Amino acid sequence: MYLYNGNRLKIEKKTVNLPNGREMEGIIVHPNNAVAVLPIQDGYCYLIRQYRFAIESYIFEVPAGACEPGEDPLNTAHRELIEETGLAAGRIIPCGYIYTTPGYTTEKIWLYTALDLSPSSAYQMDTDEIIELHRFFIPDVQKMIDSGMIMDAKTICLFHQYMRKNHEPE
């Protein structure tokens, strides 16, 4: 049974069968799958500072957004990067995925690094989003994570995946 059935988020109440034979009533939050993209150029990366109404504050994050129904996450990554930063990527490299909160949501976020950036002619800001674009020296992003100035889970996971892959032979 759906308690809420919106375009981007569905809330389901259902009886869940556990592998141990027990049953329980579970609440499951179904957002669309989503992507997060770390744009990198010349030793710098771009983050956005975005107002998030759920936590009633601005936070630093990588560009990110939900997949449209049926949309390939790689295409979402290209699209969201342009929508949120005005930058188009020549290359987008997959960096795996994360489950944000598997205790109650199906949400999976696909992680990408975006390279070969250039200004996009297709840039048009979504009017429901309040976003500033910022450019940081990569070691400073590590310091912002260490100090707690960046506390967005997808951003921390993706940044560390990038740092790991970037310091190892391909």
Next chain:
Amino acid sequence: MYLYNGNRLKIEKKTVNLPNGREMEGIIVHPNNAVAVLPIQDGYCYLIRQYRFAIESYIFEVPAGACEPGEDPLNTAHRELIEETGLAAGRIIPCGYIYTTPGYTTEKIWLYTALDLSPSSAYQMDTDEIIELHRFFIPDVQKMIDSGMIMDAKTICLFHQYMRKNHEPE
């Protein structure tokens, strides 16, 4: 207006005032705040392999759980560690916090490292949870993250916070 008002999760539909003066209708998921705990001993750490009905699979995670109303997250960390692993911690060190998905949920997870571990006499497994305890050499956990075998966001964030702090002078 609450679309759902459960013990551990509330779903709210409300008109949100944005800093740019616009209004929009927002869906906000309010779980209780939660903690995640990385138990470390002698160069090894403990992870649990847990069945998560939302994603219908088992995943590796750090021990974690929701704060009871009014509970200090540090106490939640001690309690959840015992409930999920049977281990009591002599010391629990704060490692900041993350927002799991600030696009639609208020959820904040406090991160901790647990040290000086010993078997707890208070151990009693929650019957609604399906959990196995596993012990890994710390470099192997890094490999499990690199390879995508660990894809739980709080686990990845906490492990990296631990690795950063553990390799720097206190």
